[in-house]
Amino acid sequence: MTALQVRDLKRHFGGVRALDGVSFELAAGQCVALIGPNGAGKSTCFACLAGQQQPQSGQVLWAGQPLLGLSPAERLQRGVARTFQVAQTFEALTVLQNLQLVLSAGQLSWWDRLDARDRHAAEALLEPMDLLAHRHAVVADLPYGAKKRLELAMALAGWPDGHLDSPSVPRLLLLDEPAAGLAPAERQAMMALVRRVADSGVTVLYTEHNMDAVFGVADRVLVLMQGRLVADGTPEQVAQDPRVRQDYLGQQFSL
Numbered sequence: 001m002t003a004l005q006v007r008d009l010k011r012h013f014g015g016v017r018a019l020d021g022v023s024f025e026l027a028a029g030q031c032v033a034l035i036g037p038n039g040a041g042k043s044t045c046f047a048c049l050a051g052q053q054q055p056q057s058g059q060v061l062w063a064g065q066p067l068l069g070l071s072p073a074e075r076l077q078r079g080v081a082r083t084f085q086v087a088q089t090f091e092a093l094t095v096l097q098n099l100q101l102v103l104s105a106g107q108l109s110w111w112d113r114l115d116a117r118d119r120h121a122a123e124a125l126l127e128p129m130d131l132l133a134h135r136h137a138v139v140a141d142l143p144y145g146a147k148k149r150l151e152l153a154m155a156l157a158g159w160p161d162g163h164l165d166s167p168s169v170p171r172l173l174l175l176d177e178p179a180a181g182l183a184p185a186e187r188q189a190m191m192a193l194v195r196r197v198a199d200s201g202v203t204v205l206y207t208e209h210n211m212d213a214v215f216g217v218a219d220r221v222l223v224l225m226q227g228r229l230v231a232d233g234t235p236e237q238v239a240q241d242p243r244v245r246q247d248y249l250g251q252q253f254s255l
Contacts, residue, residue: 009058031198175206
């Protein structure tokens with residue numbers, strides 16, 4: 001079943017065509033990587049899907065409903081969450097408080113104690129991220145890999161019901177370079193988490209420059225170059241695409 005439909009998306013910055021008629025579809029529960037060289041338009045595409053930017057033209061449909069014109073918060077209520085290239089967390093709070101704050105969004109009053117809100121739900125999200133033992137640590141003191149895992153947990157917590165089981169809305173997770181800045185072992189652990197989220201039924205679209213975080217993880221790969229989609233297929237198909245090998249992966253690339 002088609003979950004996400006992107007149709008003829010265009011976003012120009014002066015004479016630069018960051019997105020020049022991009023169209024693709026994602027099936028529900030699919031894990032798809034969006035790759036391409038720097039300046040290809042990947043981050044612009046994500047910003048248009050998540051609501052940080054508005055395209056000049058095109059359509060974005062999620063679960064049959066149009067997203068363009070909605071704010072990021074409104075899209076989140078429809079099940080569209082995202083992370084960023086640089087982890088976005090609340091550095092002065094503890095790991096647990098970060099999750100409690102997201103889970104309590106829009107419900108906190110000035111007299112509430114954050115530490116008393118949604119504790120069990122927050123801990124349930126931290127456990128699969130291997131962060132439960134660090135729940136009382138101040139985020140500023142965490143290594144970067146842990147911050148990236150925390151940001152992923154916060155994205156999951158932002159959905160209307162705040163957990164993966166029995167969702168009340170279809171779910172789309174947009175991950176902008178989830179493995180950026182991570183050592184190989186951390187990268188492998190992060191992508192295992194991404195794969196686990198996708199296997200739970202969440203539709204996942206992510207960008208990456210580390211090819212080991214693409215091939216062997218994604219069900220499908222999209223390749224952007226100069227604002228245009230030039231390849232779309234299984235990892236094996238894309239790895240053998242002549243233009244992708246010549247202009248991006250290199251002729252020596254192998255799976």
